Amino acid sequence: MxxxxxxxxxxxxxxxxxxxxxxxxxxxxxxxxxxxxxxxxxxxxxxxxxxxxxxxxxxxxxxxxxxxxxxxxxxxxxxxxxxxxxxxxxxxxxxxxxxxxxxxxxxxxxxxxxxxxxxxxxxGQNSEGTAPLRSGSLTLDANKHDVQWRGRTIELTFGEFRVVSLLAQAGRDVTYREIYDTLRGENFIAGDGTEGYRANVRALIKRLREKFITIDPSFSAIVNYPGFGYRWVEAA
Missing domain, CATH: 3.40.50.2300 (Response regulator)
Incomplete structure (x- = not known):
């Protein structure tokens, strides 16, 4: 259709x-x-x-x-x-x-x-009735496109929401390419080779951190693994 x-x-x-x-x-x-x-x-x-x-x-x-x-x-x-x-x-x-x-x-x-x-x-996907994802201080509600950190709403774009969801649910290191594919779609090419999409991902993560830090200056849950990617690690 x-x-x-x-x-x-x-x-x-x-x-x-x-x-x-x-x-x-x-x-x-x-x-x-x-x-x-x-x-x-x-x-x-x-x-x-x-x-x-x-x-x-x-x-x-x-x-x-x-x-x-x-x-x-x-x-x-x-x-x-x-x-x-x-x-x-x-x-x-x-x-x-x-x-x-x-x-x-x-x-x-x-x-x-x-x-x-x-x-x-x-x-086109029916997410109605899907329970919000809760991971430590983070709550993600796909039905409402709502993100909360320590009970306060953070305004994210559609792409940013997808990346936070990926990181928070992965439970492992997530590669630059996985993050970029989540943001842009698989096999989409930008920039010059490997550095092209990695530069895009670094800029995105910087922007995400800034949005969380605005709410919580001590935010440090997105950890970089140089040359590989990022991981969501929330302090106990």
Missing amino acids: TSSLTLVDDDDMLRAVLAGNLAGAGYEVHPFGDPVEALSFLESGRTKADLLILDWRMPVMTGLDLLKRLRAKGIDTPALFFTSHNDILFEEAALAYGAVDFIDKTRSFAILQKRIELILGRA
Whole structure:
């Protein structure tokens, strides 16, 4: 069954290119340059979107405002922000209102497409009723895409959530390649050879540590094994 995407971006050229590439990848795409029109379309229920792809800054209404309006109406379609506003504060605000991912527009279409595949793959799995995973001070709820550390919520992107889940459940050292495949999908290539994906993983782990440390300055559960990967080791 063809997945339906609603794309909202006021950049006419970018919107046309993205819509064309996504349609060429086999998706049904409903593009809008006006977020108000997109809101009306989504509220009408004429076509159920499987995923929203939103820009941030647009005339009349930002992508975040659009997402807030949809959530207030009970429309819980997963949302991915594809935007040039890549500051952590924008990402945290989007995640707080239920966005599942946040991607910088400087990233390639191949990366955007892979993230869409991973998100829609997760949406197609029935995780309803799955009990939250608890590991020491960490609680992961796949149903709500909720992460808590010592009882406090940490806002993670879809990819970050997957990596924390992998590390926390592995009970062993996890290789750079395993982490990268969890984040991007198997056999996806980025950068120059081995160092390309390892550099991506190091940057991701640094970002994850920063998010946990914001909540708990003593956080040290993600341990590096140089040349191999990482392990989740929580102090007793």
